[in-house]
Amino acid sequence: FDVTVEAELGVLAGVEDEVSAAESHYTKPEEVVDFTRKTGCDSLAISIGTSHGRCKFTPEQCTRNADGILIPPPLAFDVLAEIEKQLPGFPIVLHGSSSVPIQYVKMIEQYGGKIPDSVGIPEEQLRKAAKSAVCKINIDSDGRLAMTAIIRKVLAENPGEFDPRKYLGPARDELKKMYMHKNIDVLGSAGHALD
Template identity: 70%
Template sequence: MPLVTTTEMFKKAYDGGYAVGAFNVNNMEIVQGITEACQEQKAPVVLQVSKGARAYANHNYLVKMVQAAVENCPEIPIALHLDHGDSFEVCKSCIDGGFTSVMIDASSKSFEENIALTKQVVEYAHAHGVVVEAELGTLAGVEDEVCVEAGNESYTRPEEVEEFVSRTGCDSLAIAIGTSHGAYKFTAAQCTRNEEGILVPPPLRFDVLEECIKRLPGFPIVLHGSSSVPQEFVKMINQYGGSMPDAIGIPEEELRKAAKLAVCKINIDSDIRLAMTATIRKYFAEHPDHFDPRQYLKPARQAVKDMVTHKLINVLGCNGKA
């Protein structure tokens, strides 16, 4: 099947009480690991590309790699999505360049400016058969060019969501309920420590999510910054020469709860990076004489596949839903 928009997959996810995984892609091994997992688990998937990924790998390379994945995985629906587009021009370039979905992130602007820019993107995208994700509220953390210092984030205001969706015509809405970008999602001051001395992040604001659901019945909600930062990979990175103290993420049980509600798309990026980096660090330590990239990228690709498989089954609940 060709690339699809997210419209049908989100409708099925909403009705079925699960979420579709949106995984960031930057190179061939990541694309392969994600789509092979989804093919085996018969899961729909959103492959998303950030502005930073386009700068790193080139728009045309990324689109062609995704098209190759579509040909190799014909039984699953795949959408190609722009993550955190920050201007009309970037969104237009992706719409014209083969993407089936774009995000316009004007969340740092005023409410009226956010509406105006989002509406401009929506009008162009819809005229070209492309769907649009928008954002209300801001997430803390760092991921590619998205950078908001802890303490400067803002939760979504549920009383604004109806007007925003109505005036912009966006197809899905990313909200801020306490998730955060990157592997360092929270400061130590924001967390508590359990009996083992491990940092525990503050809980997600499900009251905000539930109020948004009441005001937007049937409308697909998106969560950004939803990596869980598996501690086994953090420990592996540190064991083999890395330094990632106090890197923690969103508990998977909270994400599964959100997926059972109206959250139809959950963004995961850092967990893939951690799995790849930890695997490569370990490989280098165990095989200091190897220099062929294929030798260490093969287990790294498998680590991506294993990570995605776990997320599809245990967090998103979208396995078997293709």
């Protein structure tokens, strides 16, 4: 059977699988050829400013729009471009790339959740990355937010509900809707299952 290996070079801030890093360090383009050759990896996850979790950036790293919404700094597309030059055609991966949709954050907070200063990677930046050598973009936090928002809403509106089918079903439907949007409108992967 075939086994593929995805390696990661650089450090993403945030927490994943109980492993945390306080700050990120961009992948150094001058190291990618040697690293991929020595590891024999099939794809390479790089660090260009993304991070794990629902807070991709601290409020100090962001600006705020007129509504008080945090606006993150741009990803380091110059680093990505240099890595593409060093590894032409090599599959690149972005970990920690959820956009943290504000509608889910607001819904979670409306129904009792406390997740202040949540901020993600803007979808237009993910669209740009998807048009490059980036072949995989991890957006797990978006799924968690979508499900949590709907579960909180259903339980708040129906406090006597105890049947998981009654709140997990709507949450699953919202998750499907969110992933369809991401695949069609953001990641550009709709219709490429057989490619």
